[in-house]
Amino acid sequence: MKRRKQFPGATAYFDRHGKRRWRFRKGGFSAELGSEYGSEDFVRRYEDAVNGHKTRGLIGADRTKPYSVSQLVALWYRSPEFLDLALSTQKVYRGIVEKFREEHCDKPVRLMQRRHVQTILAEKAETPTAANNLRKRLIQLMDFAITLDWRGDNPARATKPFRVGGDGFHTWDEDELAQFFAVHKPGTLAHTAVTLMLYTGAARVDAVKLGPKNVRNGKIEYRRQKTQRSGGVLVSVPIHPDLAEVLDRLPKDRPFLATQKGTMRSAGGLGNLMQRWTEDAKLPQCSAHGLRKACARRLAEAGATAHEIGAVTGHKTLALVQRYTEAAGREGMADSAIEKLIARPNGERNLANLPKRFVKSDTKPKQGKDNL
Structure with missing residues (x-):
């Protein structure tokens, strides 16, 4: 053909x-x-x-x-x-x-x-x-x-905008990441690409350009293409040990996600490959952009502040960071919040030891305006 x-x-x-x-x-x-x-x-x-x-x-x-x-x-x-x-x-x-x-x-x-x-x-x-x-x-x-x-x-x-359901691009969860890595083993381009984007928060257009030249003092440094016209936001991300293990196996004379000829891969080409890789892993809902959101989610769940997350993802405004971290583990955060409320300081009574008068239900109808 x-x-x-x-x-x-x-x-x-x-x-x-x-x-x-x-x-x-x-x-x-x-x-x-x-x-x-x-x-x-x-x-x-x-x-x-x-x-x-x-x-x-x-x-x-x-x-x-x-x-x-x-x-x-x-x-x-x-x-x-x-x-x-x-x-x-x-x-x-x-x-x-x-x-x-x-x-x-x-x-x-x-x-x-x-x-x-x-x-x-x-x-x-x-x-x-x-x-x-x-x-x-x-x-x-x-x-x-x-x-x-x-x-x-x-x-x-x-005019008014149309109501759009959902939260935009799907954010990868930990089970989906595990499922992907179970199919795409270390050493494959698929494993390298997802690991790189997951631990740097880089968009496709930036990820394809990253290489050994971007590594300085144990960090990956680059300027986002999306902001180049205004000087570019400098992103400097310490290399996570899991990412370092992957990068150490790669050639030092070409981009991390280079083609077989050693040249820089196009962002569109990486997007097409990601679609194929996620389908092979039976994860059609997942995408490259969803990895960027997964990186922000992980940081939020680890307790990073919005400013700290923005420094990794390269976002200029906290509002954008908020959009990316909406998928943070709400259930785990809710558990943590209630635990803090139960174990209140200064010897105050906790929720599990409330007086009976707060537990009993009053079956008698109230008098007054409330019953109207």
Whole structure:
């Protein structure tokens, strides 16, 4: 079976100095991609080229209807608000916005009303998370339209988000971790990947980049890709003995989760592998992101403070840490809380030795307003 190219449309050539370079070509459209194949700059240029090919007939002011949805999207892509986003975030946002753009490209932005937004979102009612993500992007687009003086209000803000059940990505529990490691033994890539993410709290996009170069003084140090545009949050995590045992077996000249060729693995590729590994372990509800939450859960159950957990996971706000630690062992914490109440200091009477008057139930009906 023919292997699918990682970057379809990208071809190599040699410039007049004999240096190998890459360009994107498709349907008469061409764009330079640089000389470092697979680098962050290469990926950014490639995504811009693919998007430029898809929308080349729309972006030009002479080809796009003035004040239309298509023109608004094109201008937003070039705005500081959008360009300041991490490349991975830009890619996600484009995937959402482009579908909306294709359906409403020539419609005038100034005529959009709340009822129109509600109708658009209602079409995604069966997938409330997707509907809410679209709503967020529409709010951003309409806010941007206000800055352009195209309109004076934001109809998307007047809508309400859909109620979403559950707590987002499933948090791995200890039984699930044991079940996974029972199937994927030490020495396998699956075991290494899960151990790495479990003991560092690293997201997929960061985990694939980690390697011996990130180890300093017994710690793994890196800056989160998601926050690189704003300087990047420095994460410095002491290496747990269980993780150290796994890392000691790995080559020292390549990333921890490298491909067979020794090159850095893509975050998407790791995600696909994780899906296969969890299915093999009969854990389809588990994911790579759930390991990040499991790391936070473990820290919370060990008594770590929200600030301490945030230092490991790289979260900027305590509210985000709270979301990640909601799955902490509530039952165990409840047991601990009641035990503290039973064994109150200063010789106070405990719950197991209450006076009889608090135990007896009064069967006589009370008089007064309470019985009305």
